[in-house]
Amino acid sequence: MVTITESNMEKLREDFPILSRRIHDKKLVYLDNSATTQKPKQVIDAITDYYTKYNSNVHRGLHKLSEEATVKFEEAHNKVAKFINSDSQELIFTKGTTESLNLLAYSLLTDLKKGDEILLTQMEHHSNLVPWQQLAKRFGLNLKFIEIDKDGILNLENNPINNKTKIVSVAHTSNFLGTINPVKEIGKIAHENNALFVVDGAQSVPHMPVDVKDLDCDFLAFSAHKMLGPTGIGALYGKKELLEKMHPFNYGGDMILEVKFDDTKFNNLPWKFEAGTPNIAGAIGFGAAVDYLNKIGMENIKNHGLELTKHAMRRLNEVKNLEIYGPLRADRRGPLVSFNLINIHPHDTTSLLDDYGIAVRGGHHCAMPTMKLMNLVGSTRASFYFYNTKEEIDYLTSTLDKVKGVFK
Amino acid sequence: MNEFMNQEMYMEHILDLYKNPLNFGILDNADFKERCFNPSCGDEVEIQVKLKDDKVDDIKFIGRGCAISVAAASLLTENIKGKLLNDINNLTREDMMELVGIEVGPARVKCITCSLVSLREGIRSYLEGKNVRS
Numbered sequence: 001m002v003t004i005t006e007s008n009m010e011k012l013r014e015d016f017p018i019l020s021r022r023i024h025d026k027k028l029v030y031l032d033n034s035a036t037t038q039k040p041k042q043v044i045d046a047i048t049d050y051y052t053k054y055n056s057n058v059h060r061g062l063h064k065l066s067e068e069a070t071v072k073f074e075e076a077h078n079k080v081a082k083f084i085n086s087d088s089q090e091l092i093f094t095k096g097t098t099e100s101l102n103l104l105a106y107s108l109l110t111d112l113k114k115g116d117e118i119l120l121t122q123m124e125h126h127s128n129l130v131p132w133q134q135l136a137k138r139f140g141l142n143l144k145f146i147e148i149d150k151d152g153i154l155n156l157e158n159n160p161i162n163n164k165t166k167i168v169s170v171a172h173t174s175n176f177l178g179t180i181n182p183v184k185e186i187g188k189i190a191h192e193n194n195a196l197f198v199v200d201g202a203q204s205v206p207h208m209p210v211d212v213k214d215l216d217c218d219f220l221a222f223s224a225h226k227m228l229g230p231t232g233i234g235a236l237y238g239k240k241e242l243l244e245k246m247h248p249f250n251y252g253g254d255m256i257l258e259v260k261f262d263d264t265k266f267n268n269l270p271w272k273f274e275a276g277t278p279n280i281a282g283a284i285g286f287g288a289a290v291d292y293l294n295k296i297g298m299e300n301i302k303n304h305g306l307e308l309t310k311h312a313m314r315r316l317n318e319v320k321n322l323e324i325y326g327p328l329r330a331d332r333r334g335p336l337v338s339f340n341l342i343n344i345h346p347h348d349t350t351s352l353l354d355d356y357g358i359a360v361r362g363g364h365h366c367a368m369p370t371m372k373l374m375n376l377v378g379s380t381r382a383s384f385y386f387y388n389t390k391e392e393i394d395y396l397t398s399t400l401d402k403v404k405g406v407f408k
Numbered sequence: 409m410n411e412f413m414n415q416e417m418y419m420e421h422i423l424d425l426y427k428n429p430l431n432f433g434i435l436d437n438a439d440f441k442e443r444c445f446n447p448s449c450g451d452e453v454e455i456q457v458k459l460k461d462d463k464v465d466d467i468k469f470i471g472r473g474c475a476i477s478v479a480a481a482s483l484l485t486e487n488i489k490g491k492l493l494n495d496i497n498n499l500t501r502e503d504m505m506e507l508v509g510i511e512v513g514p515a516r517v518k519c520i521t522c523s524l525v526s527l528r529e530g531i532r533s534y535l536e537g538k539n540v541r542s
Binding site for chain 2: 364378406407
C-alpha cells in the first residue's frame, strides 16, 4: 500500500499526465473532482491495451481475442464488486449513477400502486430526483422529502416515513453541500417501515471505504469517472434476492438464456440487467481504477480528503465576505466546499479563477431545488481528491482575494 | 494568447453596470413580461415591457445574474427604448457583443444573450396573443 505523504506526492501526481498541463500559462490546479476526477496512466493504459491488443466482443466468440476480452471484462466486474464488498452476481455495470437510478425507478415503480410513496431528501442531485419524480407522476405515486436545516443536515427526527413509503433513496454524500448523511441509520428506519433502501454513492464511493453489507442498503449506485475511471460506465449494486425478482430494464442480446418467438428466458445475474454489447473498454478501465484506489487504500484517501477539507474550511473562513454552505464541521463532509463571495456571482468567480489555472465548478451543481430552498442562484465549489495538496488550496484562497480586487 | 483572458471581460463600464444596473426594477402596468433562466450558471432575468404604438415605451428588468448578464440586460433595455418590436426581433448575439463591447466565448454566450432571449420570447408570445384577440 502507498501512503499519501508530502514526500511521495510528487511521484503520485506523476501518474496523472494531465496534472502537468499549463492553463493560461499557469500550473493547472484541478479542484473539480466532484464533477469528474483525472485519470492515472494505469487506467489510460488499460483502455489502450484492450483496443490495441485484444479488442473483440465478449460472451460469445470462441476465438482467442474474445476469450481474453471476456476474462478481462468479468475480472473487472469482480474487482468492482469486491471493492464495495458485494458478490459479483449482485454488481451490474451501467452507464453511470444516473442510469443506475433510472434502472431502479423503471424496474421498481411498475410494481407499486397508486398512492404509494417514495421518500427522498431535500439535497438530492437531479439524478436521484427526476427519475423518481417523473415516474411517480406517471404511476400516481407521491414523493416525500426529508428536510434539511440551514447547515445542510437532515432532520431525521421529523421524517415523513409511513406505511405507504415503499422506497427511500438518499445521497450518501451531497455533491453541493458536502454533507455525509447517516445512511446506516436511514437504512434502519427504511427497513423498519418495510421500504427498500437506495443509496446514491456517486460522491461517497470514490472517497471512503463503502461496504454494502455493513450499510445494509438494498441498492447502491455509483460512477467510474468520479473515481479515476472513464466516463460512460458505472455500477448498480443490488441484493441478489431483489434483483432476481426485478424486471430487466433493457431487453436484447446478452441478457437472455433462451429466446422463442413468443417468450424469453432471461440470463442469470448480473447479465440479466446488461443487455447489448457492454462498454468493454470502460469496464476494463473501471477495473484498473479500482486497482489503483486499492493500492492507495480507501482509508488513506478518506483521511487525506478530511485533512484537505479541514484546511480548506479554515482558509476559506479567513477570506472576508465569503460564505460557506453545508456542515460547519469538516468531519461531517465529503472532500468538497461550496461557497460564494458576497455580491459576486459564482459564474464570475469561477471564470476569473480560471485565468489563474484553477478549475472549480460554478453553478447550481444539479441541485436546483436545494439552491432555491436556500435562496441561492448558484455557488462556486472546490472539490478535492488524493492528488490535491494544501498548497493548491492556499493558492485558491489567495486568488479569491484577486477576484475580489476585480470587483472593487 | 492573453494570460488573463477572462479578466479582460470585466471592463470598468461592465462592473459599473453590475453594481448600478440601468432600468432595474418593477414596471407598473407592463404589457408583457418574460423570464429567462440560464440553468448552466443560474442567471435569472425578467424583462417587463410597456408599449405605445408597437414601440417600446418603457422597459425594466429584475433578476440575479453574473456581471456579464446584468451589464448586457442594462445596455439592451437602454438601447431599445423607442424601437419597434419587429426591429428588436432582428437583434443577434453579435449585436449583443457589440452593445456590451466585449467578445465572449462559448462559456459566456448564454450570459450575454439571456436578456435578449427573454425579450424575444416575450415579444413572440405577446404578438401571438394579440393575433388571437384580433
